[in-house]
Amino acid sequence: MRQYTIFPGAVVSYKRPILALILLSATMLAGCAIPPPANRTQSAAVTPKQARATHLGRVVAPELEKHPGLTGIDPLVDPLDAFAARMDLARSAQRSLDVQYYIWRDDLTGTLLLEELREAADRGVRVRLLLDDNGIPSDLDDTLAALGAHPNIEVRLFNPFKIRRPKFIGFLADFSRLNRRMHNKSFTADAVATIVGGRNIGDEYFGATDGMVFADLDVLAVGPAATDAASDFDRYWASASSYPVGQILATAPRDQLEALDRKALAVQSDPAATAYTAALRETTDVRRLLQGALKLEWARxxxxxxxxxxxxxxxxxxxxxxxxxxxxxxxxxxxxxxxxxxxxxxxxxxxxxxxxxxxxxxxxxxxxxxxxxxxxxxxxxxxxxxxxxxxxxxxxxxxxxxxxxxxxxxxxxxxxxxxxxxxxxxxxxxxxxxxxxxxxxxxxxxxxxxxxxxxxxxxxxxxxxxxxxxxxxxxxxxxxxxxxxxxxxxxxxxxxxxxxxxxxxxxxxxxxxxxxxxxxxxxxxxx
CATH class of the missing domain: 3.30.870.10 (Endonuclease Chain A)
Known part of the structure; x- marks a missing residue:
């Protein structure tokens, strides 16, 4: 009969080694359960009065008065236009950015958007980033932890995995929970304008890859629907499945935000991406909106x-x-x-x-x-x-x-x-x-x-x-x-x-x- 040490101070005897291996696996997986979210700060979407005082709010106010109760809709069909609209929405925000996604890739577009969120926070914008933990690579853990330490950024993970590498191990112990994911996608600035639709954040969604590219559709919505999107974000932000990154991820290296800066500069200077990033300097629908030149479809x-x-x-x-x-x-x-x-x-x-x-x-x-x-x-x-x-x-x-x-x-x-x-x-x-x-x-x-x-x-x-x-x-x-x-x-x-x-x-x-x-x-x- 053989003996196997499962943990210090405990010795279990089994006739077959495989039984000990099963028990060892069960003991390890028992530690995969995750406690309720803790140490969460209280926050809410900006008020209508605050929203009206922003640059975006002042620009759209005349059209909203002409179309009471209606939302201005602009379809975003072209993938590059859809990405550029998000970048410019982040650049135009003055009070808040509420960002919610199922997938966020550690690639060109994912890096550029994270850097844009960081720059918005540097100029005083409150950034709340809510990501489904199944849709982010473990390689982003240090970056997200560093962003979460920024005084104007809070990052939360929805329905997170306790084991970070490889995440799929978590399914073995907690499948009924981890099989349910947050598939929502929204990008809301100052509770005035939002982008809602099918696109996640990744090169394949924005035509920035030579692999599979998705034919997709978002809409830029201005007015009441954006206010509703900001309020709906609050529901998810305060939900029992939303965990601060500090409760899930290890403390990031001190220079991690500088590493994000270097990575963003590197992808922008990559010859394969130069033409793509140059196109972002062209006039976008958000810039047309700010100039009062964007024709919107006004609808309930x-x-x-x-x-x-x-x-x-x-x-x-x-x-x-x-x-x-x-x-x-x-x-x-x-x-x-x-x-x-x-x-x-x-x-x-x-x-x-x-x-x-x-x-x-x-x-x-x-x-x-x-x-x-x-x-x-x-x-x-x-x-x-x-x-x-x-x-x-x-x-x-x-x-x-x-x-x-x-x-x-x-x-x-x-x-x-x-x-x-x-x-x-x-x-x-x-x-x-x-x-x-x-x-x-x-x-x-x-x-x-x-x-x-x-x-x-x-x-x-x-x-x-x-x-x-x-x-x-x-x-x-x-x-x-x-x-x-x-x-x-x-x-x-x-x-x-x-x-x-x-x-x-x-x-x-x-x-x-x-x-x-x-x-x-x-x-x-x-x-």
Missing amino acids: TRLVSDDPAKALNSASPDTLVTRQLQEILGVPTRELDLVSPYFVPAEAGTHYFTELAGRGVAVRVLTNSLEATDIALVHSGYARRRVELLSGGVELFELARFPDTSARHHGADNAGSGGSSLHAKTFAVDAERVFVGSLNFDPRSANLNTEMGLLIESPGLASRIEAVFHSLAPQLAYRVNLDQDGNVYWIRRNGDVLVRYDREPNSTWAARLGIWFFSILPIEWLL
Whole structure:
């Protein structure tokens, strides 16, 4: 019989070494539980009076008076414009920056934005940065800890991991908690202007990489929706899942902020990024806003957001984004145009969409093809419902992966070797109302992650979504069909020629086998 020391002063005997190893692992993982957040300062969004006194507030005041109760909306489709708008919003802030994201990369765009937040704090702006801990690399820990030590910056981690390297170990001990994430995305300045939509912070979201680039959508919103976004940020900031970095991360090296400065200078001087950063000096939509030259779409706009208690599985069903949208949107009577990169309708969603189509509502869905998706596992959840959706009259379009030209358009030397994937999350109802936000149409968004977005009553914006299906989809996507025997096939227009595919286009047999295998597993609720 062998003896194994588990911890000092305790000796356990087992006949088999593997049993001791299991007990050792369990003992280590028992220490992964995380205590409630502590030592949190109290703070809140700036008041309407304070917001009106800022430069942003004074600039937009005349237009707000002309459009009482309405929000000014500016769609941000171009990836570089979307990044530049965030940079200029940070530069224009005078009182506060409330920034909330699921993913923040330690790359060119992530570094430049962190440096911009730091510079805003140096000039006296209060910066609150709330990041989902699953979406940040451990390499950022020292930088975030250093930023959190700045007198004008507070950083909090949502639903954090106690074990920092490798984080996935935490799932072994606390899966039910760590499987729930904050998927929200907002960037709010002085409670006057906010950017809400599908983009995280990373080069692939802003066309600054030669790898996969996401086709995405944000909106710049000015007025009441920005006030609501600031108030909603307060809910998450004060929630039971929001932890000060000082409680989670080790104290950063003294020179860490200087290291951030050096890194920001290095990425700006990198020849591969020179043209990209130079483009940031061009006139942006935020600068046009400050000059009074930005044409906004004024519309009734409502922010919808999950209760942050959803991350602890303690939110009331009535507070969920999916329930709010059902109540606000009602039942489409003419058409429903849906754009979702990760489309997993499951049984209930499939029934809903096919029932609408059966009543004569035109239901059109644009999602990623297998070749374009960045998460093949999620595609399996969509593929298992594809025949039923098509049989029920739903029109399906799958975006083809095509060479990215955004970086070349902006002058980067390394452009063109990657491809684009759909990441926008939006839908239009009856050509009257549009939703733009973080919500994917999958079980994870509905039941596990927290989400947010803006519901905009705007026929003008709704018509833009329709145009995707009437003009862009036939050029950029495969139209999915059923033959007489109930088999799926794909049609893609190549100039004046229609090309038919009887298998998932441009896919390998191994990829198709994997999709089939995962589609028969009972994992749809996780996707």
